Amino acid sequence: MFNRFLYIFFLNLSFITAQISGRTIAILDFEGIGINSIEAISLTDIFNAEIAKTGTVSLVDRSIVKETLFEQDIVQVQCKTLECISKAGASLNVDLIMGGVVQKNNNSFSIEVNIYEVANAMKPLVVTSLVDGKVVVRKKFKESKIAPFKTKKINYTGTTDGFINAIEIMAWELMGLKVPAPKVQKQQEITQVLITQNYNRYATVVRSSLVPGLGQFYSGQRTWGWIWLSAETVVGALAYKEYKLYKSSLVNYRTFQNEYSLSKDPEKIELLRLNAQKSRKKMIDADDQMTTMLYALGGIWMANIFHALLIKPKGSVELKNKSSVDLVYNDILKQPQLSFSIKLD
Numbered sequence: 365m366f367n368r369f370l371y372i373f374f375l376n377l378s379f380i381t382a383q384i385s386g387r388t389i390a391i392l393d394f395e396g397i398g399i400n401s402i403e404a405i406s407l408t409d410i411f412n413a414e415i416a417k418t419g420t421v422s423l424v425d426r427s428i429v430k431e432t433l434f435e436q437d438i439v440q441v442q443c444k445t446l447e448c449i450s451k452a453g454a455s456l457n458v459d460l461i462m463g464g465v466v467q468k469n470n471n472s473f474s475i476e477v478n479i480y481e482v483a484n485a486m487k488p489l490v491v492t493s494l495v496d497g498k499v500v501v502r503k504k505f506k507e508s509k510i511a512p513f514k515t516k517k518i519n520y521t522g523t524t525d526g527f528i529n530a531i532e533i534m535a536w537e538l539m540g541l542k543v544p545a546p547k548v549q550k551q552q553e554i555t556q557v558l559i560t561q562n563y564n565r566y567a568t569v570v571r572s573s574l575v576p577g578l579g580q581f582y583s584g585q586r587t588w589g590w591i592w593l594s595a596e597t598v599v600g601a602l603a604y605k606e607y608k609l610y611k612s613s614l615v616n617y618r619t620f621q622n623e624y625s626l627s628k629d630p631e632k633i634e635l636l637r638l639n640a641q642k643s644r645k646k647m648i649d650a651d652d653q654m655t656t657m658l659y660a661l662g663g664i665w666m667a668n669i670f671h672a673l674l675i676k677p678k679g680s681v682e683l684k685n686k687s688s689v690d691l692v693y694n695d696i697l698k699q700p701q702l703s704f705s706i707k708l709d
Contacts, residue, residue, distance in 0.1 A: 384539060385512070387459040390424040390452070391415065394435075394475070395441040398468035404441075407466055410528055411477075414535035415462075421539070424456055432456055446510050451670035453482030473520045473527045477538060478512035514538070526554040563575070565673065572672035576665055588675070592668040599664060603657030606650045613647035 391412045416423050433440055436455050438465075443452055449461050457541035464477035516538050520530045529550050536543045572579030577593035580586070622679065627633050628639030 371477045384460065385420050386422070386456070388422045388424065389415075389462055389479075390429050390456045390458045391426070391458040391584075392429070392443055392452070392463040393440040393459065394464040394466045396468075399466060404466055407475075407476060407531060408464075411464075411531050411535055414532040415539065418536055418539045418541055420541065421460070423500035424458060429456060442570055444510070446461065449480050449482065449510050449580060450556050453480075458482060471523070473522075473530075474517065475531060475534065476515065476517040477516040479538070480510055480512050522554065526551070529554060568675070572669050576668040579668075580675065583672075583675055585675055588671065592664070592671070595664050596661065596668070599657055599660050603661060606657060610650035610654055611641050613650055617643035617647055618629055641655070 383560075391408065393401075394404045394408045396407075396412070396609075407683050410576055410674070412423065412426055415421065432455050433443075433452060436451060438448060438452055438455070443449060443461075443463065446500070453459075453461055457614055459482060461480045462477060463480070464475060467474045516534060517676075518530055518534055518708040520527050529547060533543050533547050533551065568579035571582050572592075577589035577591070578598040580589035580592060620636050620643055624633060624640055627636060
């Protein structure tokens with residue numbers, strides 16, 4: 365059943381990819397919510413450039429899209445109806461129209477991209493027929509929104525740099541292609557940096573206080589996590605072993621003592637006395653060993669907590685030299701651009 369589901373899923377994915385591959389497409393300006401129009405256009409340009417890199421479709425130049433739709437009085441971000449998409453597709457002479465919505469709330473981003481097939485939009489709004497040589501309107505459809513044949517949405521929390529990389533990854537996924545390894549690696553690095561930035565030392569110490577090594581795992585220091593957890597487990601097992609020996613020796617000692625007090629045979633009395641002494645010695649030795657192990661357990665536990673207090677999360681070294689990318693508006697060139705900076709201190 366599961367294999368059949370996978371087969372259907374990949375069959376549908378291949379079908380959708382085949383519907384996109386090799387066709388002419390125009391990308392409309394993304395609608396911005398929580399960001400200004402300049403930022404929304406900049407993100408659209410980035411997405412457009414990444415779609416072009418996939419080499420899957422034939423893209424209409426952004427400047428041509430802007431000029432053509434401006435002449436047709438079409439507002440790109442509002443073009444979502446049958447009539448508008450049909451008109452835009454006909455004006456640009458494309459097979460597909462792609463539009464999207466970008467939202468920002470503090471450091472949380474989301475983007476939804478829809479692909480519309482223009483052929484599906486070119487449906488008549490009026491149905492007519494000839495009656496006695498005259499055109500008669502039989503039915504008139506109300507203007508409605510067109511449903512996209514492919515939609516993809518992502519949510520992202522982090523920096524603008526990370527969101528831009530997520531948009532670029534989204535472009536490859538929309539085209540049904542494998543995402544380039546450098547982009548995947550970059551996203552992993554950005555995620556690690558975010559973990560470093562949001563690192564909570566108190567949470568690390570609390571975790572290590574509950575279970576040795578757990579705080580180290582939380583910080584990404586897996587090797588140290590296993591060291592502390594293994595040490596505590598081994599010493600704990602040895603302490604339990606000595607406890608079991610202490611209990612058995614105590615039982616034997618009491619048994620021999622009881623038999624010793626009841627026995628009247630001199631030879632047996634002597635043997636019981638010796639056995640009782642041996643059991644008592646084992647009991648004392650086991651108690652001493654168990655006490656030592658318990659002290660060791662406490663020492664390891666405290667050392668693990670102290671270590672959790674001092675360590676830094678994995679990736680904190682790389683954070684010092686991480687580059688920063690942001691969207692800005694160049695007043696001299698009168699156009700949006702990317703700002704790139706590197707922290708040197």
